[in-house]
Amino acid sequence: MEKMTGHPRLYRRGATYYHRAAIPVDIKSTYPKTEETFSLKTSNYQQALKLVRIAAAETDSKFEKHRRQIALQTRPYIDELSDNQIKRLGEMYFASRLDEDEETRLEGFYDPDDVNAELHPTPRPTFDEYSELGEAMTEDNKHNYARGKADPFFIGEAEDILSWDGVDIHLSPTSSSLKKLARELQAASIRAAKSIKARNEGEVVETPSSAAMAPIGSTTIKLSAAIEQWADEKARTTWVPKTEKEHRIWMIHFVDIAGDHPINEYTKAHGRAFKNVLLNLPPNWTKHTAIASLPIEQAAAKAKELSIKPMSEKNVNKLIGFVGSFWNWAEDNYDDAPLNPLKGLKIKLRADVREERDPFTTEELNTIFRAPLFTGCKSEREWKSSGALTMRESGRFWVPLIALFTGARLGEIIQLYVEDVREENGILHFDINKHGDDKRLKNANSKRIIPVHAELINFGLLRHIETQKKAKSQRLFPDLPMGYDGYYSSPFSKFFNNFLIACGVRHPKNAFHSFRHSFEDACRDSDISKEIMDALQGHGEHGMSKRYGKGYFLVKLNEAMAKLHYRSLDLSHLKDTRD
Numbered sequence: 001m002e003k004m005t006g007h008p009r010l011y012r013r014g015a016t017y018y019h020r021a022a023i024p025v026d027i028k029s030t031y032p033k034t035e036e037t038f039s040l041k042t043s044n045y046q047q048a049l050k051l052v053r054i055a056a057a058e059t060d061s062k063f064e065k066h067r068r069q070i071a072l073q074t075r076p077y078i079d080e081l082s083d084n085q086i087k088r089l090g091e092m093y094f095a096s097r098l099d100e101d102e103e104t105r106l107e108g109f110y111d112p113d114d115v116n117a118e119l120h121p122t123p124r125p126t127f128d129e130y131s132e133l134g135e136a137m138t139e140d141n142k143h144n145y146a147r148g149k150a151d152p153f154f155i156g157e158a159e160d161i162l163s164w165d166g167v168d169i170h171l172s173p174t175s176s177s178l179k180k181l182a183r184e185l186q187a188a189s190i191r192a193a194k195s196i197k198a199r200n201e202g203e204v205v206e207t208p209s210s211a212a213m214a215p216i217g218s219t220t221i222k223l224s225a226a227i228e229q230w231a232d233e234k235a236r237t238t239w240v241p242k243t244e245k246e247h248r249i250w251m252i253h254f255v256d257i258a259g260d261h262p263i264n265e266y267t268k269a270h271g272r273a274f275k276n277v278l279l280n281l282p283p284n285w286t287k288h289t290a291i292a293s294l295p296i297e298q299a300a301a302k303a304k305e306l307s308i309k310p311m312s313e314k315n316v317n318k319l320i321g322f323v324g325s326f327w328n329w330a331e332d333n334y335d336d337a338p339l340n341p342l343k344g345l346k347i348k349l350r351a352d353v354r355e356e357r358d359p360f361t362t363e364e365l366n367t368i369f370r371a372p373l374f375t376g377c378k379s380e381r382e383w384k385s386s387g388a389l390t391m392r393e394s395g396r397f398w399v400p401l402i403a404l405f406t407g408a409r410l411g412e413i414i415q416l417y418v419e420d421v422r423e424e425n426g427i428l429h430f431d432i433n434k435h436g437d438d439k440r441l442k443n444a445n446s447k448r449i450i451p452v453h454a455e456l457i458n459f460g461l462l463r464h465i466e467t468q469k470k471a472k473s474q475r476l477f478p479d480l481p482m483g484y485d486g487y488y489s490s491p492f493s494k495f496f497n498n499f500l501i502a503c504g505v506r507h508p509k510n511a512f513h514s515f516r517h518s519f520e521d522a523c524r525d526s527d528i529s530k531e532i533m534d535a536l537q538g539h540g541e542h543g544m545s546k547r548y549g550k551g552y553f554l555v556k557l558n559e560a561m562a563k564l565h566y567r568s569l570d571l572s573h574l575k576d577t578r579d
Contacts, residue, residue: 012048102207109125291308369571384502
């Protein structure tokens with residue numbers, strides 16, 4: 001074979017020109033050939049020079065594809081493709097089919113009436129042959145697609161597209177995603193055939209731009225880096241410091257258990273490993289001397305060995321939710337992210353293990369509201385001991401009473417502004433809203449209006465409001481600080497827990513939230529409809545106020561509130577008798 005000048009891969013054997021290339025050293029040991037040599041099927045030197053350049057580019061592309069395949073074989077498999085990945089691969093395949101069609105048209109069809117047709121270096125179909133072949137293949141494809149038949153051709157196409165430039169996904173051969181991808185490519189082929197037919201009829205159909213071919217394979221981003229992006233985004237939008245801290249801590253624990261890998265390498269097995277650790281881990285495990293200094297996996301194993309009681313199933317589900325929320329976000333933000341490894345792993349709780357709070361009993365309520373905090377204490381610090389100091393200017397006095405007569409959540413009450421106690425149509429009411437940087441609501445229905453019960457006025461609430469107005473205070477209870485976690489409820493919850501202990505009424509099933517359940521019981525005892533009770537508590541008022549009209553609905557709520565009473569509860573001693 002004689003080497004020719006003009007191109008390093010151009011050779012001639014007899015009268016015919018050939019492409020000839022040695023296999024690059026880095027893939028020589030794994031490449032199936034010893035060299036890439038093939039005929040250019042021309043004896044014309046100028047034609048051969050053009051063809052060898054094309055052949056060289058195609059061969060280099062083949063070498064690069066082999067490199068990618070070898071690299072993929074050394075990487076771990078991923079078990080599943082996301083729905084987004086499958087869709088994107090279908091778009092890429094559709095674009096490639098139209099691109100191939102455009103190249104065929106640029107090359108031109110065989111025309112027997114063209115005197116120069118025989119000079120073309122490669123065989124070409126006529127236009128009619130090309131159209132008929134395409135239509136026959138499409139009919140067969142549509143027949144299989146309609147019947148859900150897995151076409152071996154598209155299984156092969158699915159395996160091939162995973163190694164395309166910008167994809168490079170190492171999918172497990174047993175993955176159920178392979179069949180899903182093959183069906184998506186089948187559908188893309190049918191859509192492409194429709195566009196090609198339109199071109200055959202003279203319609204202008206553009207090939208999708210290269211943007212549709214954007215890389216969708218491994219981003220190589222590691223889990224730890226993705227966590228930082230996720231946490232930064234959430235902290236900027238919806239999280240308060242406490243939420244950020246909790247989510248970060250448990251994602252770090254997930255990394256400790258599952259390792260820090262590119263995000264496309266995580267599977268259900270990593271999710272199960274995390275769940276298994278949680279099932280053996282005690283609550284507040286870092287405070288257990290015997291396991292506090294151990295890594296989380298070892299701590300869980302040691303706790304099981306020592307028969308330390310593990311955390312509740314409800315808490316396990318909560319932590320699975322923390323980590324699962326990251327993977328849901330990752331699936332939306334990274335093309336190669338796997339399906340949520342924690343999906344479906346939450347424990348199905350039995351009805352009798354729900355950790356709901358009990359309402360306060362009448363005896364407990366009488367005890368609470370006859371404590372020194374409400375009848376007179378020594379000082380703000382010595383609120384447990386009886387004395388002459390009345391606490392009517394403190395949120396500690398008012399917040400439990402407002403909870404008792406509104407059913408509102410702790411945070412909703414403490415964050416009230418002075419201007420949130422309003423009057424409309426002669427009805428004084430609390431406006432529960434989030435109009436303020438320091439305000440938060442649980443959901444959309446939490447935004448509501450609650451008439452002020454007559455008892456709160458008897459206790460002196462109006463005097464407290466006037467005091468705060470004169471002091472030019474924005475907040476109704478300025479003495480109750482926000483916690484370091486960004487919630488007003490956190491410091492008060494700790495105080496109120498100690499208060500219940502001091503009163504002798506604390507038990508595992510009660511807390512401040514028990515006021516909310518006591519309010520529900522009182523509504524039922526007072527023949528207040530569930531519809532109105534839900535509206536007062538923030539379960540349904542948002543839609544109802546639209547149905548009735550806000551002004552009219554406030555009247556209906558006020559009528560219900562006038563009926564509210566607590567049987568056998570004596571709060572007469574709290575009436576404000578000051579001049």
